Amino acid sequence: MMHCIGYIKFGNTYPIKMKNGGQKEMVSFTVVDGFGTNYSFQMWPDDPQHAEVAAIIKDARRQPVQVDVASHVARLRKFQDGSEKPQTNFTATNVQFLSGSITPRVWCSGTVQYGGAYEVGGKDRSKKIMLSFSVADEIANSYAFQMWPDDPQHSWLAPLIAQARRQPIEVDVASYVARLRKFKDGTEKPQTNFVATNVVFPGLSQSEQSA
Structure with a gap:
């Protein structure tokens, strides 16, 4: 699952019209x-926790918070000027x-589905070598990660990632x-790409990870 520790920038509740004509508070x-x-x-x-969070979110600005990610979706958001841009919710x-x-941090724990190194x-x-891998969590979400040569772990991870299928992984965003x-x-x-850093394979020993 993906987890987020940080500070609330702003929050509110909004009535959302549903396709069936009903209404929900988001x-x-x-x-x-x-x-x-x-x-x-x-939150729906x-x-x-919906009722609890709805009652306090307006006054929670600048409050430290930890949130788990139940799912994520990339969609095209239409702005007032008529333009459309991809956005992740x-x-x-x-x-x-x-x-x-607190120490703000966003990280993901799961299992590597596949990975490779691509020019x-x-x-x-x-020309750059991009490391690309997908992580599946325990509630069937899939996260597409990339790592670039400016990350200190790039040269270490490059020879490992193609062989890491089905390995447990923890990775910071x-x-x-x-x-x-x-x-x-x-x-x-629309698709969301996450930039990886601080990769750890809990199932491998230190010697296996550094081999």
Whole structure:
């Protein structure tokens, strides 16, 4: 599962019209992590904490919080000027309001589905080796991770990642971006890519990880 520790930037509740004509109250709030990255969270009435969080979220600005991610979805958001941009929304669960000083962090624990190292071209026509791997959590979410050569672990992880299928993994999120991915059939769909750092394989010994 993905977990987020940070500070609430703002939050509120909003009535949302449903396709069946009904209405639901959505709790919406943004959490900022230690890298200054914003995470847009939503909580729906089917979550056991909905009523509790709805009652206090408006007054929770700047409060330290820990939130688990139940799911995430990338979608095209339409702005008032008519433009559309990809945006990632995270569904919140297990919200804990913390006290005292915290160390903001976003991390994911799960199992490597697949991974590899790929040569990609930069805008400056340079070639870089991008490490790409997918992590599945215990509630069937899948997270697409990338690691770039500027990360200190890049040279260590590059020879390991292709052999890491089905290995338990814990990985910190340095940042993320929602973008339109173009598929072979010409269609485009929003996708979220997470930038990985501080990768640990709990199932491997220190010698196996450094081999």
